[in-house]
Amino acid sequence: MKSKILSHVLEIIDLTKNQQDEFLSILNEKTVTKKSFLVKPGDIVTEEFYVVEGCLVAYYLDELGNKHILQFAVEDWWISDFESFFNQVPAKLYIEAIEDCKLLGINKEVLEVLYQRIPQFERFFRIKTTKAFVSLRCRILSTLQKSAKERYLEFCKDYPDIEKRLANYQIANYLGLKPESLSRIRKELV
Amino acid sequence: MKSKILSHVLEIIDLTKNQQDEFLSILNEKTVTKKSFLVKPGDIVTEEFYVVEGCLVAYYLDELGNKHILQFAVEDWWISDFESFFNQVPAKLYIEAIEDCKLLGINKEVLEVLYQRIPQFERFFRIKTTKAFVSLRCRILSTLQKSAKERYLEFCKDYPDIEKRLANYQIANYLGLKPESLSRIRKELV
DNA sequence: CGTCTATTTGAATGTACTCAAAAGCGGTGG
DNA sequence: CCACCGCTTTTGAGTACATTCAAATAGACG
Numbered sequence: 001m002k003s004k005i006l007s008h009v010l011e012i013i014d015l016t017k018n019q020q021d022e023f024l025s026i027l028n029e030k031t032v033t034k035k036s037f038l039v040k041p042g043d044i045v046t047e048e049f050y051v052v053e054g055c056l057v058a059y060y061l062d063e064l065g066n067k068h069i070l071q072f073a074v075e076d077w078w079i080s081d082f083e084s085f086f087n088q089v090p091a092k093l094y095i096e097a098i099e100d101c102k103l104l105g106i107n108k109e110v111l112e113v114l115y116q117r118i119p120q121f122e123r124f125f126r127i128k129t130t131k132a133f134v135s136l137r138c139r140i141l142s143t144l145q146k147s148a149k150e151r152y153l154e155f156c157k158d159y160p161d162i163e164k165r166l167a168n169y170q171i172a173n174y175l176g177l178k179p180e181s182l183s184r185i186r187k188e189l190v
Numbered sequence: 191m192k193s194k195i196l197s198h199v200l201e202i203i204d205l206t207k208n209q210q211d212e213f214l215s216i217l218n219e220k221t222v223t224k225k226s227f228l229v230k231p232g233d234i235v236t237e238e239f240y241v242v243e244g245c246l247v248a249y250y251l252d253e254l255g256n257k258h259i260l261q262f263a264v265e266d267w268w269i270s271d272f273e274s275f276f277n278q279v280p281a282k283l284y285i286e287a288i289e290d291c292k293l294l295g296i297n298k299e300v301l302e303v304l305y306q307r308i309p310q311f312e313r314f315f316r317i318k319t320t321k322a323f324v325s326l327r328c329r330i331l332s333t334l335q336k337s338a339k340e341r342y343l344e345f346c347k348d349y350p351d352i353e354k355r356l357a358n359y360q361i362a363n364y365l366g367l368k369p370e371s372l373s374r375i376r377k378e379l380v
Numbered sequence: 381c382g383t384c385t386a387t388t389t390g391a392a393t394g395t396a397c398t399c400a401a402a403a404g405c406g407g408t409g410g
Numbered sequence: 411c412c413a414c415c416g417c418t419t420t421t422g423a424g425t426a427c428a429t430t431c432a433a434a435t436a437g438a439c440g
Contacts, residue, residue, distance in 0.1 A: 062335050122312035
């Protein structure tokens with residue numbers, strides 16, 4: 001279960017065998033079943049999660065009861081309410097398993113100790129966060145520039161593996177559309 | 191000119207006097223006049239910039255000639271085409287001074303050396319990037335959830351200092367609106 | 381087979397858009 | 411000081427696209 005995250009890390013930084021073991025030892029294995037929650041609004045989130053297996057969604061539920069999907073995560077992705085995790089403030093998001101999942105969690109305080117002991121991990125997470133940051137900038141550009149139809153096609157192209165595992169109403173939600181609208185867009189595409 | 195960036199850094203990490211000097215020595219002072227460009231599409235961007243003074247805008251110009259503003263930057267902010275800077279690919283963005291500016295640039299290769307020599311900077315940029323990442327997530331949630339009017343009010347509340355320095359058509363553009371639409375929204379707010 | 385959920389379809393509505401024109405504003409030069 | 415210019419903002423009328431609400435159809439699962 002932990003071999004995947006290790007190669008995920010070793011793609012970016014070099015670690016001695018001892019450092020590898022130390023890193024693996026701090027990971028918390030976690031399984032969540034479909035439809036159960038990893039995070040709920042109000043929680044002070046103590047972990048960020050690496051997805052070993054399964055599919056999850058992070059969404060905000062507004063005062064009117066409308067869901068707004070911020071992120072999906074599948075194998076080899078990270079997910080959390082990062083605002084809550086980094087700033088130790090109450091979460092605003094739900095994180096829900098949409099399939100049975102196997103996760104590896106890293107505790108915030110333990111991670112801080114890891115940064116002291118193996119500063120390479122500052123580098124690892126700097127680089128991961130930078131990539132995530134850049135892709136959010138692309139996503140924002142995409143919403144500013146592209147039509148709903150174009151954004152749907154882009155999503156299918158960029159994340160074909162994820163798209164297959166989702167209901168259309170979830171994709172619609174992620175794109176900021178109503179399911180009826182996505183349905184009409186899909187109709188035009190045949 | 192460099193005292194501001196130093197305290198900006200020292201808010202997040204500790205540095206010895208020597209380390210401070212080493213850091214300051216790698217910064218490139220740069221001035222750009224209003225309406226001139228720091229980055230243009232196609233450039234391989236070699237620097238990221240700390241704003242000492244002035245105001246800049248990063249935008250994408252699409253095939254139809256429409257501008258889409260991704261970011262503003264004023265004093266104490268960082269700006270670049272981060273995708274180009276981090277991945278060393280051709281820039282997609284224009285970065286334009288909308289006031290005369292004083293900047294401090296850090297060269298990508300020199301920064302990599304700095305990471306080797308003073309690993310604390312991995313931490314510094316990890317933390318800065320994390321904050322930027324979290325605020326982009328908030329911005330995406332805001333576009334998913336809020337009406338144009340609400341987003342305008344939020345922008346004015348969150349960045350009152352920036353808002354005062356911008357034309358309405360620039361704010362409109364950042365919010366993904368046409369100037370006419372923002373004008374009508376503002377009309378309703380009296 | 382029946383139930384529950386997701387998707388599609390239809391009709392009416394709303395929000396922001398386009399295009400065009402007018403009004404406002406700031407700076408320059410006569 | 412005023413007239414003019416360029417640029418920004420506002421206003422108006424018609425349009426496009428996604429939304430709402432409601433109902434019908436399709437699919438998945440026990």
